[in-house]
Each structure stands twice: as structure tokens, then as C-alpha cells.
Amino acid sequence: MGRKSQPTLALSRLRTAKPPAGSGCGSPSPTQIHHSSPPVAAAAEMEYMCLTCHYIDHANDEWKVRKKILNFVHMEAPFTLDQMVNIIVEKLHSWGIDRKLAAVVLDNCSSGEIVARELHRVFQARRLLLNGDLFQVRSCAHILNLTVQESWERASDITDRVRKMINYVKFERFQKFQDIAKVLRMDQKLLVIDSPDNWPSTYLMFDSACYYQDVFVRLTEQEGHYDVFLSANDWADVKALTEILDVVYHAMEKFPVENPTANLYFNEMCEIHVLLKTWCKSPSTVVAKVAGQMLSKFEGYWDLTRPVMAFASILDPRYKMKSLEYFFRLIYSDEQFTAKTMIDVIQNTFHNLYNDYKHQSSDSWKNPSVLCYSRNSNSCMGSVYSNGDDSKTFSRITLSDARRGLDQYIQETSSGQSLKSDLEIEARTLNEYLSTMDPSTVQGLVCAQDWLREDPEVVAGSGGHGDDGVPRGDELIVVPK
Numbered sequence: 001m002g003r004k005s006q007p008t009l010a011l012s013r014l015r016t017a018k019p020p021a022g023s024g025c026g027s028p029s030p031t032q033i034h035h036s037s038p039p040v041a042a043a044a045e046m047e048y049m050c051l052t053c054h055y056i057d058h059a060n061d062e063w064k065v066r067k068k069i070l071n072f073v074h075m076e077a078p079f080t081l082d083q084m085v086n087i088i089v090e091k092l093h094s095w096g097i098d099r100k101l102a103a104v105v106l107d108n109c110s111s112g113e114i115v116a117r118e119l120h121r122v123f124q125a126r127r128l129l130l131n132g133d134l135f136q137v138r139s140c141a142h143i144l145n146l147t148v149q150e151s152w153e154r155a156s157d158i159t160d161r162v163r164k165m166i167n168y169v170k171f172e173r174f175q176k177f178q179d180i181a182k183v184l185r186m187d188q189k190l191l192v193i194d195s196p197d198n199w200p201s202t203y204l205m206f207d208s209a210c211y212y213q214d215v216f217v218r219l220t221e222q223e224g225h226y227d228v229f230l231s232a233n234d235w236a237d238v239k240a241l242t243e244i245l246d247v248v249y250h251a252m253e254k255f256p257v258e259n260p261t262a263n264l265y266f267n268e269m270c271e272i273h274v275l276l277k278t279w280c281k282s283p284s285t286v287v288a289k290v291a292g293q294m295l296s297k298f299e300g301y302w303d304l305t306r307p308v309m310a311f312a313s314i315l316d317p318r319y320k321m322k323s324l325e326y327f328f329r330l331i332y333s334d335e336q337f338t339a340k341t342m343i344d345v346i347q348n349t350f351h352n353l354y355n356d357y358k359h360q361s362s363d364s365w366k367n368p369s370v371l372c373y374s375r376n377s378n379s380c381m382g383s384v385y386s387n388g389d390d391s392k393t394f395s396r397i398t399l400s401d402a403r404r405g406l407d408q409y410i411q412e413t414s415s416g417q418s419l420k421s422d423l424e425i426e427a428r429t430l431n432e433y434l435s436t437m438d439p440s441t442v443q444g445l446v447c448a449q450d451w452l453r454e455d456p457e458v459v460a461g462s463g464g465h466g467d468d469g470v471p472r473g474d475e476l477i478v479v480p481k
Helices: 081-093 111-124 140-149 152-172 174-183 199-210 213-222 233-252 263-279 283-315 321-330 336-360 381-387 398-413 439-452
Strands: 009-015 045-057 064-075 103-105
Touching: 045 081, 045 213, 045 233, 045 439, 064 081, 081 111, 103 111, 103 336, 140 199, 140 233, 140 263, 140 283, 152 199, 152 213, 152 233, 152 283, 174 213, 199 213, 213 321, 233 263, 263 283, 263 321, 283 336, 321 336, 398 439
Parallel strands: 009 103
Antiparallel strands: 009 045, 045 064
């Protein structure tokens, strides 16, 4: 780790089921932990805490993003949040990075907020950047997952009706359904039934239902006395809700990458923000309710992480302040004063962050102005507010519309460059191989595997493993898709 590098700590909690007594060689069943997972009895599980460090390695002036597992700690139940905080502080101190910590990213465990506040209190005395204002950061995938998960109850009625309809067709009228699909010359596609409390599976169910809408309508005409089929208004709602889920689902698909950078996902999240405000104006009651709840949740979670993502966008030589100006103007199209205020706040915070780094570093930049945004006449800031008549009210906008508008806005002031994507962590679960091992052995295997792993780009051609008989890293910790 470079001498001046300030790491970001990612904290995740994992559980793995123990085999029940007398099960012999039976394979244990791993259980992924996130808000939508069903609880598992404490007597039948072991819980671990994974401390992962993200940092910039500038050895040989290469400046590469690195991620290493520091500790894989068995948390003996029952444990308190104070014990968890003490373990984290102890491990960071043993690594000698307790005074170098920049930020912490926690998974979606329910105690995450309390742990973050306690860590902030402990590390505040160790001189956090900007007095700890940027200490806790949420991952973009976590924000979107919680936004949908905590809002979809507003669409529970229509979801139940779609589920009931598909269940009826699959178990009562499937042959007739297939015959109609053949008559309509439709390509075969899986007819999905979702898992309750798992919105990605609900999206796949809605998507498959929309694909076969003509088949369902034809079946409704033939069996009109059944109340399990959807009306025309129901189908309109399902299509609109599918559009909402489609945007979030495919945005989350982009987040897990091997060489993550944050500059791209500020734009992605802002585009979703714009769409949520648009969907709130839907004439459909259920769509407006779901979108309104999602907007409220999204803004609450996104406010915490938005400054960090905005800074990454500012540091992108293609965007600088341009995407910030463009999207805030679009999001707050009816409140231009609010947009200007928020832009100024982020810009001033960015300057303060730079000055904080400058104050801490003995290797300050010779010309600090290269990182500072200029307010001169060439700035595109002035063009945003120079003509109030230029502001438009959007009754409908899509992601492609937003991207086209941003591209046009940037093209007027600068040339484009290629982009990369965002830092992301995912929920993980242990596999069966580790379930019966002693916790100290588990930590040794997981950490050694992680520390000895080569860079992804180096091993891309060979797979990075010489002996397929030895458990590999992707076997030890499974990242669900």
C-alpha cells in the first residue's frame, strides 16, 4: 500500500449453515445474507465478518486500485454491536491503518447504520477527512436494491395477480397456452414465477408476462369466466412497472466489474433519479405510488453517497463539472435555485476535500489550480443559469434521452473520452467446502487465497489457477448472480 494512500474499508457479514447433528457427510446449505433472505436459526449457522480494504497502490507510479481481504473473522453468537465495532477497530489497529482510513462501506445488514455511527465516533479523533462528512458510503447496488425492496409493497396487489395468473396457466392450462403461442408464432421463453421478497425475480416474472401478453389475452377470450386473468388497465400497469424494474435491474447488472471506478455511475444514478421523478407523474395510481415511494427512499439513501460519486465525475477529464450541472438542472427543473445551491455545495465540498488532502500531504501539488473548478467566463456554470427560458419541463424522459442530452451538453464545451465504471461490492456467501471447517482455518484459506491472487488482467487468459483440484477463490466465497 502506498505511503499516502487512504484506504476504504468494506464490511460484510456472512453466514453459513452447519450440518445438523447426525447428518454424516451431508452437504451443508449455504445461506446468503441480505435483507430479503429468510432468517436462519442461530443454532444452525456460523456468522463471519469480512473486512476488505480498497486502496490505491502507486508503487512504480502505476496507481492501480487494489482490493484485499484483511480479516475474515468468526463472530461467535450472541454478539453485540459494541463487540463488532471493537473487533473492527482492533483489526485495523493491528494492520496499522486505523489512522489512514478514508471511508467505510457496509453491506445491507440491519445494524450497519449503528456500526457506522460508532466507527465514526471512534475514528473522528484520528482526523477523518472533512471531519468525517464522507466517512460512510453506500454502494450504488445497495442503494438501488433497498429502493426497490422497501417500495414494492405498494404494488403487492398487482404482483399477486400476475403471480396467480402465471401459476394458473403453468399448472392448469399450460398445454393450451403453448398451443396459442405456437399459433401466434412466438419464440419460446421461460414463463417465470417469482420468489416473494425477491424483486429481481419479480422483474423477470413481469417481463415474461409482458412478452406473452398476446397469449394471455387470447386465453382470456377463450376462458373469460375465470377471474385470474388481467384486464387492459392491469396490463398497462404491469408494463409500466416492468419498465421501472427494467431500468434498475439493468443498472445493477453494470455495477460488478473487475477494475471499478466511480465516475460513470454518478450519471447512471442521476438518470434513475430523473426517471423516478417522471414516473411519479404517471396517470396510473399504482405506478405513481410505487414511484413516489421509490423516489423518497432513493433520495434518502443517495444523499449520503452522492457527494463522493459527484467528486469522481468532476475528476473525470471528460465531465469535470458538466454532468453535475446538466443532471441537477434536469432533476430540479422546477427549482433552479435548489439546483444551483446543491451544485455550489458539492463544488465547495470538493474544494475543501482537496485542501484537506493538501494540508495532510507533504507532497502537495505544485499547481493546485489544476484540480479546482474555475468560475471564469468560459465556465459552463454560467450557461446553465444565464437564460431561465432555456429550462424545460419534461413530461416523459428515458435513459437514452438523458444520455443524449448529456452528450450534447458536453459536446458543446469539450471532446469526449472513454469511460470506465464504478466501485462495487456484492453480498457473498460461503460455499459448502468451508462450512465444516474451523473458523481459524476458514480465515487462513480465504485471506491467503485473496492475498496470493494475481491481478485479473494478468490471469484472464489462463484462468489464474494451475491446479483445478485445489479449491479456488471463486469456490471459497460465492458471489451470487
